[in-house]
Amino acid sequence: MDQSVALYIVPTPIGNLGDMSSRAIEVLNQVSLIACEDTRHSGKLLSHFGITTKTTALHDHNERARAQWIVDQLAAGQSIALISDAGTPLISDPGYHLVSHVRQSGFNVIPLPGPCAAITALSASGLPSDRFTFEGFLPSKEKARADKLLALKEDPRTLIFYESPHRIEHSLTTMVEVLGADRHVVMAREVTKTFETFLSGPVSEVLAKVSTDPNQQKGEIVLMVHGHHVSDDEGIPTVAINTLKLLCEELPLKKAAAIAAQIHGLKKNALYKYGLESDL
Ligand code: SAM
Numbered sequence: 001m002d003q004s005v006a007l008y009i010v011p012t013p014i015g016n017l018g019d020m021s022s023r024a025i026e027v028l029n030q031v032s033l034i035a036c037e038d039t040r041h042s043g044k045l046l047s048h049f050g051i052t053t054k055t056t057a058l059h060d061h062n063e064r065a066r067a068q069w070i071v072d073q074l075a076a077g078q079s080i081a082l083i084s085d086a087g088t089p090l091i092s093d094p095g096y097h098l099v100s101h102v103r104q105s106g107f108n109v110i111p112l113p114g115p116c117a118a119i120t121a122l123s124a125s126g127l128p129s130d131r132f133t134f135e136g137f138l139p140s141k142e143k144a145r146a147d148k149l150l151a152l153k154e155d156p157r158t159l160i161f162y163e164s165p166h167r168i169e170h171s172l173t174t175m176v177e178v179l180g181a182d183r184h185v186v187m188a189r190e191v192t193k194t195f196e197t198f199l200s201g202p203v204s205e206v207l208a209k210v211s212t213d214p215n216q217q218k219g220e221i222v223l224m225v226h227g228h229h230v231s232d233d234e235g236i237p238t239v240a241i242n243t244l245k246l247l248c249e250e251l252p253l254k255k256a257a258a259i260a261a262q263i264h265g266l267k268k269n270a271l272y273k274y275g276l277e278s279d280l
Pocket of ligand 1: 014015084086087088089090091092093115116117118137161162163164165189190191192212220222
């Protein structure tokens with residue numbers, strides 16, 4: 001098999017065309033074919049950079065069917081690039097089935113680094129970035145959205161969601177109800193674009209700003225939520241207590257508290273103190 005033949009995963013700008021990398025342009029010029037989520041949308045970007053490579057559509061509805069056809073092109077010695085409408089392909093965008101199929105078929109998949117709304121927003125949010133979980137879009141139905149947030153309520157990691165402007169008020173409202181009015185959130189809107197805005201504070205305050213200013217309900221949004229944390233006046237998450245109890249069945253409290261603290265990103269002293277007080 002020709003090792004120089006590959007499927008390239010190429011991120012494109014999320015708003016500011018200056019973020020297109022020179023390597024991205026080089027690869028898009030060199031491959032035989034560019035698979036795009038929307039050929040008309042990407043056509044504008046490609047012509048802006050003078051890229052004349054042929055394009056083909058690869059979207060959620062035809063991805064599985066197209067994957068074998070793309071493998072056939074690779075087998076014929078044609079390198080292919082995958083791009084999405086904006087940002088990094090596969091991140092809340094098509095491409096997972098294709099990459100998986102191409103790898104299983106034994107061909108190279110070469111990723112280029114580049115713009116991704118979640119990572120770009122997180123880097124400037126001021127929220128802890130040592131541990132985070134990317135959750136894509138919250139469900140549109142209220143009950144499913146509340147259930148999803150409930151499942152994440154005690155997660156100690158920073159939570160990152162993509163959000164649409166017409167649902168942002170609903171999502172913030174559900175967050176107030178499920179996570180509590182004081183949970184710290186950061187809403188990053190129109191990142192890298194003219195009206196880039198970061199709103200930061202307790203979720204009830206961010207909701208009030210969004211509800212009273214229609215401009216905050218426009219454009220593209222990344223919503224980030226501070227993970228659950230234990231403070232002196234707050235309880236230790238049930239999930240961490242359960243871990244501690246299990247570990248205590250096999251280990252001395254001190255060791256169990258240290259391991260449980262590491263697993264859940266908590267302070268070991270808080271867990272140790274809890275263990276002593278609860279006679280674990
Ligand atoms: N693959 C893309 C990436 O790497 O970020 C994300 C694609 S997803 C279909 C589109 C969502 O990403 C938008 O609805 C919004 O939540 C978020 N997004 C994209 N561009 C953004 C921007 N410039 N500012 C804020 N959020 C953005």
